[in-house]
Amino acid sequence: MNGYNIKKDQVETVLDKKFLRLYDLHYEEGRHYFDASRRPLEELAASMTEEEFKKMLPDAVSCFVIIEKDGEEPELLLSYEYRYPTGRFLLGVPAGLVDPEDKAKENPLLETAKREIFEETGITVRSDVDKVSVVNPLVFSTPGMTDESNGLVSVVLRNPDLSKLTQDGALGQECFDGFVFVTKEKAHNLLKAGVDDNGHFYSVYTWAAMMYFLSDMWK
Template identity: 55%
Template sequence: MKKLVINEDQVDSCFESRFMNVFDLHYKNNSHYYNATRRKKEDLVCLKSDEEFKKMRPDAVSCVVILKGEEPKLLLCHEFRYPTGQFLLGVPAGLMDSEDKDIIETAQREIYEECNLKVNRNQISIINPLVFSTPGMSDESNALVCVQIDTAMNVNSSHSEGNEIFDGFSLFSKEDAQRLLKQGCDDQGIFYSVYTWMALMYFVSDMWL
């Protein structure tokens, strides 16, 4: 199927700020499709060539953190997510900085900032280099990585930055993870994000072994 093509002249800015922008995409005359994005106009995904698309960096990295051992455990955090007004059960995650060498370096930084854990590059494997979060509304993308650790002692969010607010961490066995998947929410009845669902599924699937 032939895809629709758009150029920079067909993109209007509706709102721009440091962390969020909204653009009106005119794929054809008198049509409007709005894109809420972290990217600047010149870096929008829809404007990329096929080759640029295949080589682009994700906006952020989400980490599946697994405590190895006789009974493996999945480490999840309780982070306040402002758009939902709730502390959501989630994975350590963060935006890629322009100076980050690669996905692994971003993951190392975020695990330290949000969990107070220093991990080596060989403890991190890439699950998927780029997935889109909500492509019907945004071109935001995340890389997915697995981080395997030996201990979860002294896990805390003391190095978190900006407006990040955490309410502790929880360790889940495979039985716990299966329960959360069946419930579709945490044990307090709070719905979680698609990245939490991904982490639960990846953990119970044993694909990380």
């Protein structure tokens, strides 16, 4: 396979902030490619060996949360979260960064998913009742400009106590505006429309969650 083997000495740090870095990849003499990343230089995907690349953990986890109650139609749990780059509340899934503490555990993606669901919904995932599994260990958001990635995790909540649903656990700059319970018919309509009930576009992870829900892959 043709490509460019980026070495660490071919990477110039242009911007280095807590949650965002910008790198100049000198992939060829006189030629450059810019990469916006959450990762420090030593963890940059572009300069990883093939073995390191195949073992890398994602930056964050996006959760496909499905509610399954006895005798009732299953529903996908979504919520409205304020997304600063768009200046609006967008329909989305519970999601968050993989913390250093998560990385040290046996199943980092599952641990991140459980923590984020508790923080953003108030629900504790029960290991003896609910079903938690990895849908995809790592997908890139848009590799044309960033190596940012998400692991996709399915969480099937069986007969959960929805009276405990809350968004009071929001941290830092997080801001939410309610939950949305999506039936299969509703998911089909949202996918066909391409926008939510407010006429606003949603993220590719919301699209993926609805497609996963409709496909019955979670069963």
